[in-house]
Structure formats: structure tokens, C-alpha cells
Amino acid sequence: MATTFHLQIVTPDKPVFDGQAEKIILRTITGDACILAKHIDYAAPLGIGEARVTDESGNTRTAACNGGLVSVADGEVRVIATTFEWEDEIDLERAKRSQADAEEKLRLLNPQDVNYAVLEAKLKRALLRIKVSE
Amino acid sequence: MAGTSMKDIKLRIKSVESTMQITKAMQLVATSKLRRAKERMEMSRPYADIAQQAVYTASLSCDDPSIAYLQKQPEKKACYIIIAGERGLAGGYNNNLFKAHLAHAEGKEYCVLPIGRKAIEKYHRLNVPVLSDEYAAVEGLSVSRCYLISNMLLEKFHAGEFGDLYLVYTSFKSMMSQEVDIRQLLPVVPEEGAKKEKPVSTVYDPGAKEVLETVMPDYLAGTLYSALCNSFLSEVASRRSAMDSATKNAGEMINDLKLRFNRARQGAITQEITEIVAGAEQ
Numbered sequence: 001m002a003t004t005f006h007l008q009i010v011t012p013d014k015p016v017f018d019g020q021a022e023k024i025i026l027r028t029i030t031g032d033a034c035i036l037a038k039h040i041d042y043a044a045p046l047g048i049g050e051a052r053v054t055d056e057s058g059n060t061r062t063a064a065c066n067g068g069l070v071s072v073a074d075g076e077v078r079v080i081a082t083t084f085e086w087e088d089e090i091d092l093e094r095a096k097r098s099q100a101d102a103e104e105k106l107r108l109l110n111p112q113d114v115n116y117a118v119l120e121a122k123l124k125r126a127l128l129r130i131k132v133s134e
Numbered sequence: 135m136a137g138t139s140m141k142d143i144k145l146r147i148k149s150v151e152s153t154m155q156i157t158k159a160m161q162l163v164a165t166s167k168l169r170r171a172k173e174r175m176e177m178s179r180p181y182a183d184i185a186q187q188a189v190y191t192a193s194l195s196c197d198d199p200s201i202a203y204l205q206k207q208p209e210k211k212a213c214y215i216i217i218a219g220e221r222g223l224a225g226g227y228n229n230n231l232f233k234a235h236l237a238h239a240e241g242k243e244y245c246v247l248p249i250g251r252k253a254i255e256k257y258h259r260l261n262v263p264v265l266s267d268e269y270a271a272v273e274g275l276s277v278s279r280c281y282l283i284s285n286m287l288l289e290k291f292h293a294g295e296f297g298d299l300y301l302v303y304t305s306f307k308s309m310m311s312q313e314v315d316i317r318q319l320l321p322v323v324p325e326e327g328a329k330k331e332k333p334v335s336t337v338y339d340p341g342a343k344e345v346l347e348t349v350m351p352d353y354l355a356g357t358l359y360s361a362l363c364n365s366f367l368s369e370v371a372s373r374r375s376a377m378d379s380a381t382k383n384a385g386e387m388i389n390d391l392k393l394r395f396n397r398a399r400q401g402a403i404t405q406e407i408t409e410i411v412a413g414a415e416q
Contacts, residue, residue, distance in 0.1 A: 010184055012277045012356045014177040029348070030340055041336040043192060045348035069349045071188050073336070080185050082281075082352060 003037040004056045009079040016063075016084045023054040024077065026070055033070070035077055042072040046081060048124045050132055062087045064132040066125055083125075090133040099126035140402065143395040147388055154384035160223065161377035167370050175306060175363040182360035185353045192346040193322040195336060201343055202292065203322050203350060210297030211243040213265070213287070215319075215358065217303040217365040218253035220272050224369050225376035227304065227312070228252045234314040235302045245296065247287070249275070249362070265290070272366050277359055284354035291320060303361040304368035310375070312368035317361075319354060322346075 007021035025034045027049020035042075051065035067082035102123035109116050193204055216235060218228050232253075245263040248254045251270040258264060269275065269283070287299065299320035304312050338345050 008180070008184065010181040012178060012181045012280065012352075012359045013174075015180045018180075028339060029344075033339075042339065043188065043336060043342075043345045044339040045345055068352050069185075069188055069345065071191070073191065078184050078188070080181065080188060080349070080352060080356075 002058075005035075005037040005039070005075055005077055007053070007077045007079070009053075009081065009084055011081050011084050016081075016086075017053065020056040021053055021077070022056060022058065023052075024079070025050075025052040026065060026079065027051070028070065035070070035072060038075065039072045039077070041074070043069060045069055046079075048121065048128055050128065051079075051084070062132055064090060064125075064129045066128070085129070085132075087132050090129045092130065092133050095126045095129035095133070099123060099130065102126060140395060140398045143391055143398060147391045147395065150384050150387050150391065154381055154388070157377045157380040157384060161374055161381060164370050164374035164377060168367070168374060171363070171367040171370050175360070175367045178356075178360040178363045181356045185349065185356045188349055189322055189346065189353045191336070192338070192342055192349065195338065195342040196346055201346060203320060203346060205321055207297030207321075210294065211245065212239070212298040212300060213290075213296035214239060214244055214246045215283075215287075215299070215301045215303075216246050216248045216250075216253045216257070217272065217301075217361055218248070218250040218256070219365075219369040220251045220270065221373075222252065223376065224373035227369050227372040228256075231302060231304055231314050232256055234316065238300070238302075238316050247283070250365075272362060272369070275359075275362050277355065280355040280359040280362070281351065283358060284351050287354065288351060297321075301357065301361055303365045304372075305361075306364045306367045306371065309371050312372055317357075319357065 002022045004020040004022050007017060007019065007024060008015070009017035023034060023036055025032060027033075027047045028044040029047045030044065032049070033044060046065060046068045048066045051063045052060055053063065054060045063084055063086045065079070065081050065084050068080045070077070070079050072078075102119050106116070106119050106123065109119065196204060214235060216231070218231050222228065245265055246253075246257050247265040247269075248257050248267065249269040250272045254264070254267045254270055258267070266286070269279075290296065291299065297320075298318065301317045301319055303315055303317075305315040306312050336342075
């Protein structure tokens with residue numbers, strides 16, 4: 001059995017995961033990062049991307065993770081995410097609606113507009129949720 | 135007969151009874167809200183704690199003077215986020231908070247971001263500059279609204295509108311005790327007793343500055359959300375105990391009035407008998 005580490009995943013409204021894990025793969029702003037046990041102390045901001053968590057019994061779950069920070073300190077891994085939804089918790093209908101809404105608005109907007117980046121992020125989140133849940 | 139007629143006492147009893155019904159109903163509403171509020175508060179705590187720790191650690195590794203979040207700017211005015219209640223009738227909940235804040239802010243030049251209808255009314259009355267008065271509701275404030283507030287505040291902070299940011303809220307200790315807490319959010323100053331030495335071996339990707347800057351809005355929003363949950367829970371708990379004692383007082387008052395009513399009735403009967411007897415004797 002692989003060595004495990006203590007992983008905590010929290011979002012502002014509730015803790016999502018608190019337990020032993022074997023591996024976690026996250027999308028940071030500079031690229032994907034995989035964290036195993038005995039990782040060096042580390043901190044990186046998170047982008048919008050898929051997260052994969054392998055728990056102590058070897059099951060891997062996928063989640064849509066958006067924004068925040070991952071930190072490793074003294075072997076404790078903490079993910080502070082803005083949103084973190086497991087694949088089976090995603091509201092696909094809502095994601096599709098939000099994708100359509102964002103695409104619609106982006107078409108009408110000039111790329112120089114201040115809201116363009118905001119809408120683009122919204123679209124990215126929607127696409128990620130759709131991808132993870134399908 | 136102590137100057138009051140039976141009719142007057144009867145009316146008093148009726149009015150106290152209807153007040154008691156109201157306080158009783160408010161107590162029941164508060165009790166039913168309490169459980170959900172407590173759950174929400176407990177759910178919000180881990181994020182706030184961990185985010186705070188992450189910000190403190192990152193701030194210790196940054197000695198870059200270009201990071202505004204770490205700079206003391208005493209020449210600029212302060213900004214207070216004040217989380218009070220939506221309604222009164224919660225004992226000293228709102229007043230204690232305002233008192234603590236005004237004592238803390240004495241002699242400073244400051245603006246406020248009031249959250250909760252009572253806070254908005256209070257600071258408008260005091261003629262303090264108010265950043266926004268659209269946050270009248272505390273109960274339904276969601277995480278995404280907290281992000282909006284956090285981004286708005288950071289924007290104003292970067293624009294130089296204020297140098298210090300404080301959060302004034304009521305922290306829930308137990309059902310019986312809630313304490314007003316004033317926390318400094320900006321500039322980032324690790325709390326007393328926290329580890330002061332610089333963590334040596336942490337790898338920041340891409341750099342400590344970027345980490346600190348990206349985590350800041352999350353930290354503010356998370357702290358704000360958790361403070362809101364704490365405050366709302368405190369408000370409900372404090373209203374429940376206030377209404378509980380009000381109901382008890384009303385009950386005592388009714389007992390007292392009933393006693394007086396019976397005494398008055400007895401007095402009236404005695405008087406009538408005396409009159410009849412006196413009439414018969416003549």
C-alpha cells in the first residue's frame with residue numbers, strides 16, 4: 001500500500017474532504033501539479049481545472065475545482081478552493097445554462113471590455129463542470 | 135383598592151398577554167433558526183482558519199516592499215466592516231457592537247461598510263462616510279456576495295481609499311455568551327502568539343508574492359463569510375435569550391396583575407356587603 005498523507009479540502013461554505021489520501025492532482029496557475037506523500041512544503045494558487053483525488057483505499061474521484069490555493073506544510077496538504085464539486089455533485093443543467101448564457105454575452109462583447117475576462121472565466125467554469133460530470 | 139379599577143387591571147392583563155404571545159413567538163422562531171445557523175457557522179470555520187493560516191505563512195515569506203497588503207499606511211484613513219443585525223429586540227447585540235467599534239475608532243478618520251439594516255441606519259445617523267448600503271440582509275448573504283464585497287474592498291484598497299481594514303463582528307462563544315471581536319484584515323499582521331519565524335523551505339509557485347496576491351480575495355471573502363455566520367448565529371442566540379427572559383417577565387407580571395385583580399374584586403365584594411349590611415341596620 002502506498003503511503004498516504006492527510007488531505008483537507010475546504011470551500012467557504014463547507015469542508016469537502018478531510019482524511020487520508022494517496023495522491024492529488026490539481027490545476028495550478030502554472031500547470032498541473034501532483035502531490036504525493038512527503039511532498040516538500042509548497043504553496044501555489046489554483047486555476048480553473050479538474051482535480052483528481054486518490055484516497056487511501058485507492059479510489060480516484062474527479063472534481064471541478066476553481067480558484068484558491070493549495071498548500072503543503074509539514075506533510076499536511078490543504079486545498080483552499082473557491083468552489084470544489086465532486087463529479088456526482090455537479091448540477092449539469094445549471095452548468096449548461098451558464099455556458100449558454102456566457103457564450104451569448106461574450107458574442108455581444110468587445111474583447112477589451114472589463115467584463116470580458118469575467119465572462120470568459122464563467123464560461124471556463126461552466127465548460128469544466130460539464131467536462132467533469134460527463 | 136390601590137387606585138385602579140378592576141377594568142383597568144383586566145385591560146393591562148390583556149395587553150401583557152398579547153406582548154407575551156409575541157415574545158414567545160419570536161423566541162420560537164429564534165430557536166428554530168438557531169440550529170441551521172449553528173451548522174452554517176461550523177461549516178464555515180475550517181475555510182476561514184486555513185485561509186488565514188495560509189495568508190500569514192505567505193506574508194512571513196514575503197519581504198517584498200512592493201506588496202501593498204503588508205505595508206502600514208498610517209497616513210491613510212481606516213475602513214471598518216461592521217456586521218450588525220437586521221432587526222432589534224436582540225438584547226444588547228447591536229448596541230454592544232456599536233459601542234465596541236466607536237471605542238476602537240475613536241480619534242481615527244474612517245469610513246465604514248455596514249452590513250445589516252441596523253448598522254446602515256446607525257452609521258447614516260452618525261454621518262460617517264458609508265461605502266455601500268446595499269447589504270441590509272445578513273441572513274441570506276451568500277458566499278458569492280462575500281466575493282463581491284471582497285473584490286470591491288480590494289479595489290478600493292488598491293485605489294488608495296483606505297490603508298487599514300478592520301472587521302467588527304460578534305463572535306459566537308456559546309449559547310449564553312457572544313463577544314464582539316475586532317480583527318485587522320489589512321495590512322496583514324500575524325496574530326499574537328503565531329509562529330513568527332520565517333518558514334525556510336517552502337516552495338512558492340510561481341512566487342510568494344503571487345501566492346499572497348491570489349489568495350487575498352479568497353481570504354477576505356472566507357473570513358467575511360465566516361464572520362457573517364458567527365454574527366448571525368450570535369444575533370439569533372442573543373434574541374432567543376432576550377425573548378426568553380421577556381416571556382418570563384411577562385408571565386411574572388401577569389401573575390402579579392392577577393393577584394391585584396383578585397384583591398380588587400374581593401375589595402369590591404366586601405364593600406358591597408358592608409353597604410347592604412349598613413342599609414339593613416338602619
